[in-house]
Amino acid sequence: MLHATGPLLTVDVGERRATETAIDDLLADTVGGRATATALAHDRIPFDADPFGPENRAYLSTGPLQQSQMSFTGRMNMTGLSPLTDGLVSTNAGGYLSRNFVATGYSVLEVVGESDELLAIHVTDEGVEFEEVPELEGATVPETSEHVEQGRDLGPEHCIAIGPAGENLVRFASVMTFDSRAFGRGGLGAVLGSKNVKCVTFDGDVENPLEIPNPPEMDVHREAAQSDDLMRRQGTTGNTEFINENFSLPTRYFREYEFEDAADIGGSAVEEKKYKKGACSACAYACKLPTRDEERGVETEGPEFETVYAFGSQQGVGDIVEVMKGNELCDTLGMDTISAGVTVAAYLDSVDEFGNADLAQEITEKIAHRDGIGDTLAEGVARAHEELGVENYTVKGMEFAAHDGRVLHGQGLSYAVANRGADHMYASMLSPEYAGKLDPEGTLGKAETLVDRENHNAFRDTGIVCAFGDDYVTEERLEELFDADYEDLMSVGSRTIERERHFNNQRGFDNDDDGVPYDLPDLEAAIDEYYEARAWSDDGTVPDARMESATDALPSDD
Known part of the structure; x- marks a missing residue:
C-alpha cells in the first residue's frame, strides 16, 4: 500500500x-x-x-x-x-x-x-x-x-x-x-x-522518493482543469439559495430555518466580488475565492458557505461585504469562522441585536483579545451559554456547521455520534441527503451509510485528498493510486475512527455524550444501530481488547 x-x-x-x-x-x-x-x-x-x-x-x-x-x-x-x-x-x-x-x-x-x-x-x-x-x-x-x-x-x-x-x-x-x-x-x-x-x-530540498501512478494522476488533473462545476466559480457558496429554499439555512442563532436575504450573501453575490482565480498547490480545479470590495476597502479570500452561514444568516446580516469583513477578521486574528461566527450570533441573541454587523465585528475582535465580554465568548458556546441565557447549540462542545440536522436527519445522526462533535466534514451525510440519494427524513437504517462515509472521509484525510475531489478521485482511482483494495483503505479509516473514540472514552466520553440539542425521530435507536455497525459496546465505548498500540516499537522521546 x-x-x-x-x-x-x-x-x-x-x-x-x-x-x-x-x-x-x-x-x-x-x-x-x-x-x-x-x-x-x-x-x-x-x-x-x-x-x-x-x-x-x-x-x-x-x-x-x-x-x-x-x-x-x-x-x-x-x-x-x-x-x-x-x-x-x-x-x-x-x-x-x-x-x-x-x-x-x-x-x-x-x-x-x-x-x-x-x-x-x-x-x-x-x-x-x-x-x-x-x-x-x-x-x-x-x-x-x-x-x-x-x-x-x-x-x-x-x-x-x-x-x-x-x-x-x-x-x-x-x-x-x-x-x-x-x-x-x-x-x-x-x-x-x-x-x-x-x-x-x-x-528544504529533499527529493520525492515515491512513484505515484501516472494515468489516474494525469486524468484527475485534466478533468479538474476542464470542469465546469459551479464550485469553480462560487466555491461552496454556490448552493446557498438552493439549501435555503429547499432545506434549511439556520438563521438568527437557530431561531429560524431560512434567511430572507440569502441571495444577497450567496454564490452570485460572492462571485460578483471575486477578482481573480485562486487555487491550492498543484490543483487545476482552482475553486478558491479571492474577493474584494474597493468601495469599502475590504479584501479577503472567501467567504465560503460556512462563513456565509456563521457571519450572515446566523447573525441576521444580509450584506456580503459585512460577511467578508467577518471572514477577514477571523483569518487575520486566527479563529475558526464557524465557531467564532456562531458564538457571536449567540451573543447577538442575548442582547437582541441581530443584524448589527458593526457590533458583530467588534465582538469578534474582543473574542480574539479576550477583552470584556470577549473573555466569556472565547470559551465557546458550550461554556458561555448559561451566562448569555441562550440555548447550548453544540455537540461535545463544538458549534454546529451550517447543514441543519433538524432537517437533514442523517446529518443530525452524524453530528450526534461524531468523535469531534458538530462538524459537517466528519461524515458529510449531508451530501446524499441534499442530492436525494438518501431520504433526509428519519434516522433509522442510516447507520451503515454513516459508518461507510466516516471511514471514507477518515481515509481521505489520510491520503490526503481534498473533499472537493471526491467526484474525480473515485474508489477505483484510490485503489490504483494506493495499490490496495478499497476495503483495505476503508479499514485504515475505520481504525482511525476507533482510535479517536477509544482515546475519548479514556477521558470519560461515552453514550451520554452522543446526542444533539434538539429532537430527532428514533435517535436513541439509531445511535444503537451505529454502535452495532461499529461493533462497539452498548455504552458507546471501544473495548480495550481491540486497541493495540501502534507505536510500541518507537523509542520514547523523554
Whole structure:
C-alpha cells in the first residue's frame, strides 16, 4: 500500500530539542495524514492531559499524495487534544504548505512541551532552529508572515502561524497557513498558543522518493482543469439559495430555518466580488475565492458557505461585504469562522441585536483579545451559554456547521455520534441527503451509510485528498493510486475512527455524550444501530481488547 515516507520530527519547545524517529512500520500500517497522526496522538498524549498543558501534543502530518503533482492534494492534516471539545480532533487545510513540508524530508511534525518565550521554529532538511520572537507578541497572522518573509525570505506558503486568538487561548483559535487557509475546527491554534509557539516554517530540498501512478494522476488533473462545476466559480457558496429554499439555512442563532436575504450573501453575490482565480498547490480545479470590495476597502479570500452561514444568516446580516469583513477578521486574528461566527450570533441573541454587523465585528475582535465580554465568548458556546441565557447549540462542545440536522436527519445522526462533535466534514451525510440519494427524513437504517462515509472521509484525510475531489478521485482511482483494495483503505479509516473514540472514552466520553440539542425521530435507536455497525459496546465505548498500540516499537522521546 502506498504510504508517506520520512521520519517523525519531535520538537520539545521547553527543552529546545529536536529528535528524529524512524516510523516506517507505522506509516506502512497507517499510510499518513490523519491516520498516522491519530495513532501517534492516541499512544503519546496522556489520557488525562490538559489541552493547554505541556503534555498535550500537536501533530502536523502529510500523506503520500502530497509527493505527487495531482490536483486536489495541496492539503495537510493537524491533530491534537482539543481545548474546545476535550477530545482528539483532526483538521486539515489547503494552500501551498504541503510541498514545502515534504521537501524537508519529514512525514510528521510533533510539537510538545511549553516554551518560556514566544518562539518561531524553523524546520529545514538540515535541522531545526529555535528563534525567540517577543516582538511578535500580539501580531496578526499577516504580520507574522511578513516577519518570516523579511527575516527568512520565506513566504506564507512556507509557514503555519497563530494570531492573537491563539496566543490568548481562545478555544476555537485556528492554525493558519498562507494567511487565509485554516486548520480551523477544534482550537489547535490555542494548543500552539499554550506552548508559546507563534509560527513554524518549512523549507528544504529533499527529493520525492515515491512513484505515484501516472494515468489516474494525469486524468484527475485534466478533468479538474476542464470542469465546469459551479464550485469553480462560487466555491461552496454556490448552493446557498438552493439549501435555503429547499432545506434549511439556520438563521438568527437557530431561531429560524431560512434567511430572507440569502441571495444577497450567496454564490452570485460572492462571485460578483471575486477578482481573480485562486487555487491550492498543484490543483487545476482552482475553486478558491479571492474577493474584494474597493468601495469599502475590504479584501479577503472567501467567504465560503460556512462563513456565509456563521457571519450572515446566523447573525441576521444580509450584506456580503459585512460577511467578508467577518471572514477577514477571523483569518487575520486566527479563529475558526464557524465557531467564532456562531458564538457571536449567540451573543447577538442575548442582547437582541441581530443584524448589527458593526457590533458583530467588534465582538469578534474582543473574542480574539479576550477583552470584556470577549473573555466569556472565547470559551465557546458550550461554556458561555448559561451566562448569555441562550440555548447550548453544540455537540461535545463544538458549534454546529451550517447543514441543519433538524432537517437533514442523517446529518443530525452524524453530528450526534461524531468523535469531534458538530462538524459537517466528519461524515458529510449531508451530501446524499441534499442530492436525494438518501431520504433526509428519519434516522433509522442510516447507520451503515454513516459508518461507510466516516471511514471514507477518515481515509481521505489520510491520503490526503481534498473533499472537493471526491467526484474525480473515485474508489477505483484510490485503489490504483494506493495499490490496495478499497476495503483495505476503508479499514485504515475505520481504525482511525476507533482510535479517536477509544482515546475519548479514556477521558470519560461515552453514550451520554452522543446526542444533539434538539429532537430527532428514533435517535436513541439509531445511535444503537451505529454502535452495532461499529461493533462497539452498548455504552458507546471501544473495548480495550481491540486497541493495540501502534507505536510500541518507537523509542520514547523523554
